[in-house]
Amino acid sequence: MTHVTSVLAQDGLIDFNFELLIDRFWANTIDGLSYGSIYALVAIGYTLVYGVLRLINFAHSEIFVIGVFAAYFTFASLGFVPGESPQLGLFVLIGSLLAAGLVAMAVSGGSAVLLERVCYRPLRKRGAPPLVFLITAIGASFAIQQIFLITLGANSQPTIRLLRPTEVFEIFGARVTNIQIMTVVAAIVLMVVADTFVNRTRLGRGVRAVSQDPATATLMGVNRERVFMLTFLLGGVLAGAAALFYIMTIPAAAVYNGGFLLGIKAFTAAVLGGIGNLRGALLGGLVLGVVENYGQSFFGGEWRDVIAFVLLIVVLMFRPTGILGESLAKARA
Amino acid sequence: MNAPQAAAAKVPFGTRLRDWWGSLDRWQQWAVLIPVVVVIYLLPVLNPPFLTTEPGTDFQITLFNAARIALIAIGLNIVVGQAGLLDLGYVGFFAVGAYTTAVFSSPDSFLATDYPWLACIPLAMFVTAVSGLILGAPTLRLRGDYLAIVTLGFGEIVRLLADNLDPLRGQRGFGAIPGPEVTRADGSQVFTSTDGTPWYWLTVTVIIVVLMFVGNLERSRVGRAWVAIREDEDAAEAMGVPTFRFKLWAFAMGATVGGLSGSIYAGQVGFINSQGFDIITSILFLAAVVLGGSGNKVGVILGAFIIVYIPDRFQVIAQYRFLIFGLAIIVLMIFRPQGLLGARQRLLTYGRQAYQRLIGKGEQISSESALGKHEEGVLR
Numbered sequence: 254m255t256h257v258t259s260v261l262a263q264d265g266l267i268d269f270n271f272e273l274l275i276d277r278f279w280a281n282t283i284d285g286l287s288y289g290s291i292y293a294l295v296a297i298g299y300t301l302v303y304g305v306l307r308l309i310n311f312a313h314s315e316i317f318v319i320g321v322f323a324a325y326f327t328f329a330s331l332g333f334v335p336g337e338s339p340q341l342g343l344f345v346l347i348g349s350l351l352a353a354g355l356v357a358m359a360v361s362g363g364s365a366v367l368l369e370r371v372c373y374r375p376l377r378k379r380g381a382p383p384l385v386f387l388i389t390a391i392g393a394s395f396a397i398q399q400i401f402l403i404t405l406g407a408n409s410q411p412t413i414r415l416l417r418p419t420e421v422f423e424i425f426g427a428r429v430t431n432i433q434i435m436t437v438v439a440a441i442v443l444m445v446v447a448d449t450f451v452n453r454t455r456l457g458r459g460v461r462a463v464s465q466d467p468a469t470a471t472l473m474g475v476n477r478e479r480v481f482m483l484t485f486l487l488g489g490v491l492a493g494a495a496a497l498f499y500i501m502t503i504p505a506a507a508v509y510n511g512g513f514l515l516g517i518k519a520f521t522a523a524v525l526g527g528i529g530n531l532r533g534a535l536l537g538g539l540v541l542g543v544v545e546n547y548g549q550s551f552f553g554g555e556w557r558d559v560i561a562f563v564l565l566i567v568v569l570m571f572r573p574t575g576i577l578g579e580s581l582a583k584a585r586a
Numbered sequence: 587m588n589a590p591q592a593a594a595a596k597v598p599f600g601t602r603l604r605d606w607w608g609s610l611d612r613w614q615q616w617a618v619l620i621p622v623v624v625v626i627y628l629l630p631v632l633n634p635p636f637l638t639t640e641p642g643t644d645f646q647i648t649l650f651n652a653a654r655i656a657l658i659a660i661g662l663n664i665v666v667g668q669a670g671l672l673d674l675g676y677v678g679f680f681a682v683g684a685y686t687t688a689v690f691s692s693p694d695s696f697l698a699t700d701y702p703w704l705a706c707i708p709l710a711m712f713v714t715a716v717s718g719l720i721l722g723a724p725t726l727r728l729r730g731d732y733l734a735i736v737t738l739g740f741g742e743i744v745r746l747l748a749d750n751l752d753p754l755r756g757q758r759g760f761g762a763i764p765g766p767e768v769t770r771a772d773g774s775q776v777f778t779s780t781d782g783t784p785w786y787w788l789t790v791t792v793i794i795v796v797l798m799f800v801g802n803l804e805r806s807r808v809g810r811a812w813v814a815i816r817e818d819e820d821a822a823e824a825m826g827v828p829t830f831r832f833k834l835w836a837f838a839m840g841a842t843v844g845g846l847s848g849s850i851y852a853g854q855v856g857f858i859n860s861q862g863f864d865i866i867t868s869i870l871f872l873a874a875v876v877l878g879g880s881g882n883k884v885g886v887i888l889g890a891f892i893i894v895y896i897p898d899r900f901q902v903i904a905q906y907r908f909l910i911f912g913l914a915i916i917v918l919m920i921f922r923p924q925g926l927l928g929a930r931q932r933l934l935t936y937g938r939q940a941y942q943r944l945i946g947k948g949e950q951i952s953s954e955s956a957l958g959k960h961e962e963g964v965l966r
Contacts, residue, residue, distance in 0.1 A: 392915025399909035
């Protein structure tokens, strides 16, 4: 092992591990892409809401957690038991996954719309300044988290495995599992669907119009309230889909505060790609996932979460417009 | 108020109280304040039966905690209430203060300096002020939600550093952090972690000093610049206010107060580790400011008192307190965005005398603070 020492490493604070970084390069890339696609799906919710409402929907991470629990309890109510790994037929497996995914998407989408109705619409009617929206969102995020804490406890729900991660093929010595393939493919398909929806359909045109100029869009006959509802619905539905893959990727994922970190990372992904930009969210998610995994090898696993935060701060400071696309980070209060 | 007759018909009690207070002379205000302060000081001794906490919860410790959170709220109010910069990582400054105290005074520390607690306070305040500058200098170009997210990241980075850096001892933490070395006649320590009363008195005294300091700051050019930035940053910049410098100022001042309270906290509990400096705590600090009335010093003290006192007084709801505070934030923001006691702007330049001379009554009351500013149009 050739540990490269530095000033920090001499103090024994952080070990920089080049060898592990190179050893695990491909494995990290593949893990990173699969995590990154989950980030990307959640990031869409941030980026869409920001695009039309100019609001960081702080409670979006809780919408995601709602999806996680919805998927979990769907598994449980379908009769799957924690600790067992059932040998399922292909149709039963796909059916169960589809059921859990649809329930999660529906519940997340529904609660996102409900959140918009209960928390944001009254503020909009009163013409509240942006800071009030943000504080309300924080309050909502806090409240939803506490509801889960009180009803389900602080411990994460025991893992239910429908599908063991098994190696499908190897690429440059790194194993690629079935769950990873599924996650990445599903994320890309969903992103393409979302992108097509926003760019090709009539409703999507409304969304883009409101995003560009709400007042003019309203004058041109776009129903603004409906567009807002639609954006929250779309963001929520994709967060629900992300929730399904999250719960399959990470054991013991269903925990009351599981959304906070993932929310921050998804937001970082959105900023990284250029907030307000759907394709940017996908790119940002994948980049963040991969960078995070490289960093984990390089700095050590305990620094994994720090990397996302530092990356967020660095991106906001030096390139608030993200990799693709424009952002209004500085142009508004 | 260009229609005094209409306004006089139905003036809310709060406004009348405020007008009455504004119409008093400075010495009259002091005459009212001093008995109030005396009562506040006597609270832990009097232990009023209807006000005391339920058995099993130490009323004196509750009071100390309320005072401690009040001090934090005053510090956070400088940043959020006065300058209008939403800081979600304030717990980071609190942690820096507590950790500085621990590192310099605890025998567990790698420095093993064993400074007395009193020597650690200025050190802690200095280090937090510097950390405020370090965070503020690069990030204060950002605005609104972006600044909030960056500060949130800062708070988490501080916690993760405390968790993962070996010298900061993570969850093992630092023990035996000393308090002030004051002994009674029989040689026993006055400041112990079990007796809240001396700590409460100390914190209230500190609060009064900080309030005077912050109050003077608010009435100075700095305070006017803060209000200008809060109300409209672009306009302030256009009128020649060096906004960046004053925002940095606000950050550093707020951080210093946060460090001070962290130092007091570390001295009182005697043990700190990386737990308890999480984002939930930060949100709770923000809740104190927002509930009480952002921008209003009395308001944020009230908010801090509510946050600490209610769960201890009514233990039935203690389990639900975070939920209640979360919901309270939503409801308040929708129906009363300025908080329980909203901030009012004053004619700062000439003060109350000028206004009295001109109008013949209390201070001018303008619209609410930036948090409660009502505007036409939603998206700008």
